[in-house]
Amino acid sequence: MGMKIKIWGARGSLPSPLSPMTVEQRIREVLERFAAQGGQRQILESFISSLPREQLGGFGGNTSCVEVSTSRQRLIIDAGSGIRHLGYELLSGPLGQGTGEIDLLFTHFHWDHLIGLPFFVPLFIPGNQIRAHAVQDELKEIFPTIFRKPFFPVPFDKIGSKVSTHSLEPRKPVLFGDLEVTPYQLDHPDPCWGFRIRHGGKTFSYCVDTEATRVSRKELGEDLPLYQDVDLMIFDSQYTLSEVVEKVDWGHAAAPIGLDLAKREGVKKLVFVHHDPAATDAKIADGARQTARYERAQSRQKPNETEPPHEVEWLFGYEGMEFHL
Numbered sequence: 567m568g569m570k571i572k573i574w575g576a577r578g579s580l581p582s583p584l585s586p587m588t589v590e591q592r593i594r595e596v597l598e599r600f601a602a603q604g605g606q607r608q609i610l611e612s613f614i615s616s617l618p619r620e621q622l623g624g625f626g627g628n629t630s631c632v633e634v635s636t637s638r639q640r641l642i643i644d645a646g647s648g649i650r651h652l653g654y655e656l657l658s659g660p661l662g663q664g665t666g667e668i669d670l671l672f673t674h675f676h677w678d679h680l681i682g683l684p685f686f687v688p689l690f691i692p693g694n695q696i697r698a699h700a701v702q703d704e705l706k707e708i709f710p711t712i713f714r715k716p717f718f719p720v721p722f723d724k725i726g727s728k729v730s731t732h733s734l735e736p737r738k739p740v741l742f743g744d745l746e747v748t749p750y751q752l753d754h755p756d757p758c759w760g761f762r763i764r765h766g767g768k769t770f771s772y773c774v775d776t777e778a779t780r781v782s783r784k785e786l787g788e789d790l791p792l793y794q795d796v797d798l799m800i801f802d803s804q805y806t807l808s809e810v811v812e813k814v815d816w817g818h819a820a821a822p823i824g825l826d827l828a829k830r831e832g833v834k835k836l837v838f839v840h841h842d843p844a845a846t847d848a849k850i851a852d853g854a855r856q857t858a859r860y861e862r863a864q865s866r867q868k869p870n871e872t873e874p875p876h877e878v879e880w881l882f883g884y885e886g887m888e889f890h891l
């Protein structure tokens with residue numbers, strides 16, 4: 567089946583599910599559009615599929631969590647609030663019986679990447695083996711710190727499963743079954759490591775959270791391979807370009823920055839996530855339209871280049887999205 571990548575949380579910083587008023591308003595707008603088209607039942611399905619994402623399901627409110635799996639292996643990157651639903655799904659397999667094992671990779675330990683951990687049910691089933699991996703030494707302190715009163719009622723030594731921590735070497739490939747993982751450093755106020763994951767000749771690159779302050783090949787130096795020979799790249803787009811200028815050192819990028827990088831390095835497909843919790847779905851969709859305008863303007867500015875620019879297929883990611891490489 568090759569390598570499957572699924573986004574279980576696409577929101578940054580904090581889970582930000584819809585308010586009831588927003589949902590009500592959205593449904594009202596949708597029904598108004600439906601009525602305007604005549605309201606026949608037969609056309610409902612085609613009508614619904616014609617609606618833009620911001621008027622139907624939206625981008626999702628759960629924070630960062632991505633599952634990478636093959637027919638033999640499964641990795642989870644980050645334990646944002648999205649990991650809660652993934653945990654429920656895993657209960658139908660060995661992790662629900664207390665005979666399962668799973669590898670969790672952490673980019674860094676900001677709350678939005680940890681907040682789902684206490685709600686990941688396989689952790690509480692005796693017999694399960696949970697292996698946590700990160701480049702940073704702080705990994706050892708994470709579980710005993712979170713699973714401790716007054717933050718959580720169950721102390722670490724009573725959570726049920728057996729949790730072990732393992733350190734990853736910077737820029738050194740390590741095999742998890744048939745998945746080869748190499749950590750590269752991103753640009754974030756606290757050290758954060760992206761992952762380049764290879765399987766069957768295909769490469770997935772996870773670049774969240776990053777401000778992408780280093781952009782040129784020279785600046786990126788030994789971290790450049792994170793962006794090279796990549797089939798699918800997931801990239802931080804918390805802000806718009808103008809917000810990035812206002813929020814220097816906040817640790818997040820904008821879609822056009824990732825797009826430029828991806829075009830230069832020949833990335834095939836690019837997905838933007840870590841959407842600002844303050845952004846409505848309409849604003850995120852507007853960010854996608856701004857990025858399309860940016861792309862058109864850039865291609866008009868370079869008419870004299872002899873080589874045609876590399877085309878990158880890009881989109882704004884949402885919770886539940888899946889890719890197969």
Ligand SMILES: [Zn+2]
Binds near residue numbers: 678679775840
């Ligand atoms: Zn984050």
Ligand SMILES: [Zn+2]
Binds near residue numbers: 674
């Ligand atoms: Zn962060």
